[in-house]
Amino acid sequence: MKVFNILFVLVLSFSQSCQGQEKENTVSLDYSARTRGFQYSLLLKNNVLNITKNGEISTLELSKEQLSDINTLISKIDFTKIESELSEEKAAVDRVIPAKFNLQFNKKEYNYNFEHNNSPSNLQELLNYLENLTNLKE
Amino acid sequence: MKKLIFSIAILALAVVACQPSSDEVVPTQEAVSIDMSDFYVHTDGDLSKLANGSKADKCQSMKVLNRQLKENPGLENRMFNIEKHTRTYISFKGKPTKPGNGGGGTTPTPYTGAITIPVVINILEDAAHPVTTAHINSQIAILNDDFNNQNSNTSGVPSEFASLVANADITFVLAAVNRKASTKTTWGTNDAMKSSSQGGMDATDPAHNLNLWICEIGGGILGYAQFPGGTLATDGVVIGSDFLGENAAGGVYGHGRTATHEIGHWLNLRHIWGDGRCRQDDFVADTPSSDGANYGCPTYPTVNCKSNDMTMNYMDYTDDNCMYMFSNGQNDRMRAIFASGGSRVSFVTP
Numbered sequence: 001m002k003v004f005n006i007l008f009v010l011v012l013s014f015s016q017s018c019q020g021q022e023k024e025n026t027v028s029l030d031y032s033a034r035t036r037g038f039q040y041s042l043l044l045k046n047n048v049l050n051i052t053k054n055g056e057i058s059t060l061e062l063s064k065e066q067l068s069d070i071n072t073l074i075s076k077i078d079f080t081k082i083e084s085e086l087s088e089e090k091a092a093v094d095r096v097i098p099a100k101f102n103l104q105f106n107k108k109e110y111n112y113n114f115e116h117n118n119s120p121s122n123l124q125e126l127l128n129y130l131e132n133l134t135n136l137k138e
Numbered sequence: 139m140k141k142l143i144f145s146i147a148i149l150a151l152a153v154v155a156c157q158p159s160s161d162e163v164v165p166t167q168e169a170v171s172i173d174m175s176d177f178y179v180h181t182d183g184d185l186s187k188l189a190n191g192s193k194a195d196k197c198q199s200m201k202v203l204n205r206q207l208k209e210n211p212g213l214e215n216r217m218f219n220i221e222k223h224t225r226t227y228i229s230f231k232g233k234p235t236k237p238g239n240g241g242g243g244t245t246p247t248p249y250t251g252a253i254t255i256p257v258v259i260n261i262l263e264d265a266a267h268p269v270t271t272a273h274i275n276s277q278i279a280i281l282n283d284d285f286n287n288q289n290s291n292t293s294g295v296p297s298e299f300a301s302l303v304a305n306a307d308i309t310f311v312l313a314a315v316n317r318k319a320s321t322k323t324t325w326g327t328n329d330a331m332k333s334s335s336q337g338g339m340d341a342t343d344p345a346h347n348l349n350l351w352i353c354e355i356g357g358g359i360l361g362y363a364q365f366p367g368g369t370l371a372t373d374g375v376v377i378g379s380d381f382l383g384e385n386a387a388g389g390v391y392g393h394g395r396t397a398t399h400e401i402g403h404w405l406n407l408r409h410i411w412g413d414g415r416c417r418q419d420d421f422v423a424d425t426p427s428s429d430g431a432n433y434g435c436p437t438y439p440t441v442n443c444k445s446n447d448m449t450m451n452y453m454d455y456t457d458d459n460c461m462y463m464f465s466n467g468q469n470d471r472m473r474a475i476f477a478s479g480g481s482r483v484s485f486v487t488p
Binding site: 034035036037038039040054088089090091092093094095096097116117 | 178213327357358359360361362363364365381391396399400403408409413431433455
C-alpha cells in the first residue's frame, strides 16, 4: 500500500509538472492593423494561424517544429525594453497605419500600439515569420 | 526652526516637482481663456493618460510629451499657435461644456469670402498606374462639388444632420500639371516624392498653391496630408496613383474622395472621431463624439459613444460614395485659417 501511495504521488506530480510546462508555452497572438483602404489581422490561437488581408484569408495549422520556432523567437524578446510607439500626429493625417499587438505567453500578457510594418525589430521578425508561413505576402 | 525650514523646503519641492519646465509648450494666459486644455499632438499612450489619468499620470505623461517635443519642438509650437488662433475665431460657437472667451469687444469671425485654391499636380508617372487628363479633370470637379455642397449623394444625409451640412464655398482651379517618369513602386510616407534630390518633385510656391503629389505610395496607404504649420517645402497632399479622380483602378476608393479627405486635413480638419476614444475630440462642436473610424458603407444609424455617428462625413473612413458632407463647424474651422493671422491667409491676400 505504501508503495502504491508513493507511486501515485509521483505520477500525479509528474503529470502536473508536464501540464504546467505545456501551459507555460502556450502562445496566443492577436495583431491587427487598419486604415482607410487597408485591413490586416493576424491571429494565432490553439496552434492555428489565421491571417486576413483586405478580405483575403489564409489559415494554417502549425506543426510542432513551427511552434517551437515561434517559442524560440518570443523567448528572445526582452519585453521590458518594448514600449508602444504610435505617432498620433502621423496617424491623424493618414501617414501611418495604426496597429494593435496583444500577446499572451508564459502566463503573461503584452499589449502595444505600433505603426504597421514598423514594430520593434524583434516583434516585426516574429510577425514576418508568421506571415511567411502563409501564402499572404505584404 | 531648522525642521520647520526643512519641511517648507520639502513642501515647496513637492509643489513645483510636476510643473512644466521652461522649454515645454505652456499655454499663455490668452490661450487658457480660449481653453486649449484638450489640445493634443502626441502619442496614443500618452493621450489615454492625459484624458483619464491621475495627476501623477499627467506628470509622467508630460515627461513623455516633453521628450517628443524635443524631437520636433518647432512643429508642436506652430500647431499649438494655429489651434489657438483657430479657437479665437470659432470660440463663439464653441463647445457649451467648455465656455470660451466671454470677454467684450468685436467677436472675430472666420474668413467669409469665396476662396479659390490654385492646385499644382505633380505626377511621378508609373506606366502600370497611368494618370490621365480625365483623372485630373474629374478630381478637380469632385473637389469643387464636395467643397461647394454639390455632391449628389448629399440628399441622403439623415434629417438629424441635414441642418449641419455646409457649403464651404472653396473653389479649386488647376494651375499646373508636372510630370516625371518614375519606376519606383513604393514611395512610402517620408515625403521623398516632394524632393527632387530624392527623386521626387519640389513643391511649386506652396504659400499660394495646393501641391498634390500623385505616385505609388505603397504599404496600404491611399493618401496622406500635412496639417497647416508644417514645413512649407513639404506642404500639400499625396495621393496614390489609382485613387485620383474617377478611376476604375481604385474600386470603392476610385471616386476622388481620398483627395477630399486629405485636403480636409490640409485645411486643419481632424478625423471625425478625434483619433481616440469618446472623450477625445475633433475640435468641432457640431460633429458627434465617436471612438473610432467607420468603414464600408454603414447603414444609418451607427451608434457609438451614446450618439449616432456622422458616418457620411468626409473626415470619416467610409467608401468614396458613402461620404458626402462637411459640417458647419468643420467649415468654420477650415475658414479660420484663412482669417487675418491664419496659417493659410496667403491664399486670400494678393
